Amino acid sequence: MEAIQAHAEGTIAAPMKLDGVDVKMRLEGKALAPLIPGADVPALHQPFSLESRLVSNGDVWKLSSIEGDLGESSLRGDALLDMSRKTPFIQADIKSRKLDVGFLKSLTSGKPDKPDATPQQFPGLDMLKTVNALVHLESSEITGTDLPLDDFALDLALEDGVLVINPFKLGVAGGKLVAEIRLDASVPEPTGKIAMRFDDVPVSPLLDPFVQTVDIGGIVDGQFTVGFSSDSIGTADGRLHYIAPKKGTDLTFKLDRVRNEQEWLLQVSVDGTFRGAPAQGSFTGQPFHLLDDPNAAVPVDLNLTLADTRAAIKGTVAELGNLINVNASMAGPGTDRLSRITAIDLPDLPGYKASGHIVRDHDTVKVEALRARLGTSDLAGSAIVRNMLGDGKPFIGLDLASETLAHSDFDQLFGKGGKSTDWLEQFDKLNANVEVAVKRAIAPKQVVFRNIRLDGVLKDGLFKLTLMRFQVAGGKVAANAAVRVDQIKGTDKKKSLRGTVKADVDNVHLAEALKPLGLGDNVPGWLNADIDIALGPEARKRTGKSTVRYDDRQGTNLEFALSQTPSATVLKGDGTFLSEPFRLSGTAGPLSRLVSDHRYPFDIYFKMLETSGQMAGSLREPLAFDGLKSSLEISGPNPRRAEPVVGFRLPELPPYRLKGDLFRQKDIWRFTDIKGTVGDSDLSGKIIVDNQKGKPYVNADLHSNMLDFDDLAGIIGGIPGTEPGEVASPAQKEKSAALANSNTVLPDEDFEFDVLSRFNADVRYDADRIDSDTLPLEYMTLNFSLKDGRLLVKPVLIGAAGGVVKANIRLVDKPGERPVRGEVELEVDRLRLENIANAYGIADESFGSIGGQATFQTRGESVAKMLASIDGQASFMMAGGALDAMLVELGGLDGGEALLTWLGKIRR
Numbered sequence: 001m002e003a004i005q006a007h008a009e010g011t012i013a014a015p016m017k018l019d020g021v022d023v024k025m026r027l028e029g030k031a032l033a034p035l036i037p038g039a040d041v042p043a044l045h046q047p048f049s050l051e052s053r054l055v056s057n058g059d060v061w062k063l064s065s066i067e068g069d070l071g072e073s074s075l076r077g078d079a080l081l082d083m084s085r086k087t088p089f090i091q092a093d094i095k096s097r098k099l100d101v102g103f104l105k106s107l108t109s110g111k112p113d114k115p116d117a118t119p120q121q122f123p124g125l126d127m128l129k130t131v132n133a134l135v136h137l138e139s140s141e142i143t144g145t146d147l148p149l150d151d152f153a154l155d156l157a158l159e160d161g162v163l164v165i166n167p168f169k170l171g172v173a174g175g176k177l178v179a180e181i182r183l184d185a186s187v188p189e190p191t192g193k194i195a196m197r198f199d200d201v202p203v204s205p206l207l208d209p210f211v212q213t214v215d216i217g218g219i220v221d222g223q224f225t226v227g228f229s230s231d232s233i234g235t236a237d238g239r240l241h242y243i244a245p246k247k248g249t250d251l252t253f254k255l256d257r258v259r260n261e262q263e264w265l266l267q268v269s270v271d272g273t274f275r276g277a278p279a280q281g282s283f284t285g286q287p288f289h290l291l292d293d294p295n296a297a298v299p300v301d302l303n304l305t306l307a308d309t310r311a312a313i314k315g316t317v318a319e320l321g322n323l324i325n326v327n328a329s330m331a332g333p334g335t336d337r338l339s340r341i342t343a344i345d346l347p348d349l350p351g352y353k354a355s356g357h358i359v360r361d362h363d364t365v366k367v368e369a370l371r372a373r374l375g376t377s378d379l380a381g382s383a384i385v386r387n388m389l390g391d392g393k394p395f396i397g398l399d400l401a402s403e404t405l406a407h408s409d410f411d412q413l414f415g416k417g418g419k420s421t422d423w424l425e426q427f428d429k430l431n432a433n434v435e436v437a438v439k440r441a442i443a444p445k446q447v448v449f450r451n452i453r454l455d456g457v458l459k460d461g462l463f464k465l466t467l468m469r470f471q472v473a474g475g476k477v478a479a480n481a482a483v484r485v486d487q488i489k490g491t492d493k494k495k496s497l498r499g500t501v502k503a504d505v506d507n508v509h510l511a512e513a514l515k516p517l518g519l520g521d522n523v524p525g526w527l528n529a530d531i532d533i534a535l536g537p538e539a540r541k542r543t544g545k546s547t548v549r550y551d552d553r554q555g556t557n558l559e560f561a562l563s564q565t566p567s568a569t570v571l572k573g574d575g576t577f578l579s580e581p582f583r584l585s586g587t588a589g590p591l592s593r594l595v596s597d598h599r600y601p602f603d604i605y606f607k608m609l610e611t612s613g614q615m616a617g618s619l620r621e622p623l624a625f626d627g628l629k630s631s632l633e634i635s636g637p638n639p640r641r642a643e644p645v646v647g648f649r650l651p652e653l654p655p656y657r658l659k660g661d662l663f664r665q666k667d668i669w670r671f672t673d674i675k676g677t678v679g680d681s682d683l684s685g686k687i688i689v690d691n692q693k694g695k696p697y698v699n700a701d702l703h704s705n706m707l708d709f710d711d712l713a714g715i716i717g718g719i720p721g722t723e724p725g726e727v728a729s730p731a732q733k734e735k736s737a738a739l740a741n742s743n744t745v746l747p748d749e750d751f752e753f754d755v756l757s758r759f760n761a762d763v764r765y766d767a768d769r770i771d772s773d774t775l776p777l778e779y780m781t782l783n784f785s786l787k788d789g790r791l792l793v794k795p796v797l798i799g800a801a802g803g804v805v806k807a808n809i810r811l812v813d814k815p816g817e818r819p820v821r822g823e824v825e826l827e828v829d830r831l832r833l834e835n836i837a838n839a840y841g842i843a844d845e846s847f848g849s850i851g852g853q854a855t856f857q858t859r860g861e862s863v864a865k866m867l868a869s870i871d872g873q874a875s876f877m878m879a880g881g882a883l884d885a886m887l888v889e890l891g892g893l894d895g896g897e898a899l900l901t902w903l904g905k906i907r908r
Helices: 101-108 336-342 407-413 639-646 709-716 730-740 753-758 833-840 863-868 885-893 895-907
Strands: 004-014 019-029 048-057 060-070 073-082 089-096 132-143 149-159 162-172 175-184 191-202 219-228 233-235 238-244 249-259 264-274 277-285 298-306 309-318 323-332 352-361 364-374 377-386 395-402 431-442 448-459 462-472 475-487 495-509 526-535 546-551 557-564 569-577 580-588 600-608 611-621 626-636 656-665 668-678 681-690 697-708 760-771 777-787 790-800 803-811 821-832 847-859 871-882
Touching: 407 431, 475 526, 569 600, 626 639, 697 709, 803 847, 821 833, 821 871, 833 847, 847 863
Parallel strands: 089 132, 233 264, 395 431, 697 760
Antiparallel strands: 004 019, 019 048, 048 060, 060 073, 073 089, 132 149, 149 162, 162 175, 175 191, 191 219, 219 233, 219 238, 233 249, 238 249, 249 264, 264 277, 277 298, 298 309, 309 323, 323 352, 352 364, 364 377, 377 395, 431 448, 448 462, 462 475, 475 495, 495 526, 526 546, 546 557, 557 569, 569 580, 580 600, 600 611, 611 626, 626 656, 656 668, 668 681, 681 697, 760 777, 777 790, 790 803, 803 821, 821 847, 847 871
């Protein structure tokens, strides 16, 4: 017997027979069961402390005025044990201020002091035949559980193996649960019945301890009866009503029993609305097999329709989900409705349907006979996952085939508001075998890949791409690789690749292949390549030389040679670009570091179209050309020479040389700390290009200490100054000479206004000092904005002739309208007449100041046409002074003759 401490005070009439006992006693011990012979109830195997009066009369023992604790429960009341009967009889009336749920749990579990004991089968049927009982138990407080329970009461009657509990009452989070339980274990095949009624029982408090990620809400009312025997199980008149008005949910569950060819089954049907969406469904199965055997195979037949989404599962589930054998299917018009009703941020996928046979055997899951369609894409095949719960590496096996895969169907799966996974981290975390065959894959911008075949094996960190081939843009690509990810010594996270990569590219048309990158228009030729790359230590054994050839068959023929060592990659390029010499040379980091967390260094020099440049810096993500930090030096005879590269019209400017720092972060480019010259003018500042919203947005802040006004002529379609001492390219000098021999005074070359619709911009430019041979200009500030093809220059401030000229210019008010219409608002303040006249040598005796304003409308495609069509009104005032004869003529007496004389001076 376990150690029990006892203290008794009273009398015993027949001590030898232990009869006629009448004592007050106090008992303490680790278990109460040894004091009750034949009643080895697990619940009595708990520490106890008990005070009571004990009276015996033969084989009848009475405990009165009981006060004490059993485990965590407090006990008060009376009890009787009658051993004179054929079956021991217990009667008790117990009131508990606090009842520990562990007391009830122990009725169906091993002894508390033996945690490794094997649980008895519910509900301990053999025990019911060993004792008869009448018990009343109640408690106002329930402990030992996370569930909000209180006000517990039951009346229990057990006689000859027949157990009746009526009523069983329990307060649940302000609601009530009332039940009647009957179990007949007296017969060889036990039978039973449970009738339950719910009154305003909240659901969330019951589920929160188990399902903490979903807010269920709502209350449940209703009742159902479950009856079971050896050959039947089911319900009668079972109906539950769940309602959550604030969430738009109102569901009715109906429980019935149905008979198949072999047994009775439980059927649950549901109908109503869930979060405002219609919901219908049914479940047919036999979960009560688990009462007899927790590992039993339970038939499952589930059908559910919710928010136009249909799901079906049919098969068996055993060992509490560790063994699954089901056929499953799911179909719906898209995931947007599911996102709304489940409050889960799902990717926005198009209409879909999928079916397959799912088998789980503990830590192995197989999906067989997979058939799926998502939008226009389809997929078929099988998959297996092994060791998904074990201590070793999981294994994934895929054997998939598709007629069509469209990127547009899956693009929402990538980067949905979350952090992208570092795929290198997975190399050492799993093993895999992948076989994929796709007849047609549609990438962004409708680039089509055909006849794709991919076979790969990942084992213990080594990835072997035994075969990859596909057809794209009229050409073929084939590759194989054996690559491993190495940890870089002395670091925790930095990694590099080691291994070999070989690929052959045969006659791929780049204009089509590079459409996803928006570069197709600039590379209309064909690509051929022989790639042989050694990464990491393998590069010490062989250089891994590669050759890439590009030919557009119209004057561009380029060949790039790439060679490598363990510490560097050397790149050389030669050929012709638009029938002009092309040259490129440079070095970069080893190719093994392309995927590491190290920044990837490079130093590249290029020369083409008479333009040369050099970039030196590094990339955080070189494969995406992202995280760029570099210096840039670029020079050339004229920015317009670079038009074939940038793809749109550039201004005619004199020779330039610029340098600065170039950055790229995702879709934002920054060219900062710019310093250099354009013609005879200096230039500094910064330029930012933001491509995040599709259409580029340019924000620039530029400054010149000294602006040679002739250098701006190309912006309005003219030619920069070419007089002796002016910086100009040979081509610009030649064009200037041709213009001098023509009858054209003002630029008549049309602007390419269509270019203005390709980007938006806000630009600020100011010049501290202006050098002009023909105009009395002193300084200038201009701000212009371009949005959706509309150009607004507001304001232009020009210091001139000792005063200020302010202009607001609006062009292309209606994008696409031809000829282009414009409007100019002009204000003139205190322009000194002698400064204007002396600048042109047309006055000797003019002085005073002029102020006024004017509004002009114009139309045309060039400066000459706009000036020729100018129309409007002006008013000017002169404050004190005199005019010479030429200015009088300009005032209207002979304005035409004077204007021609003036323009002749400018032209000369």
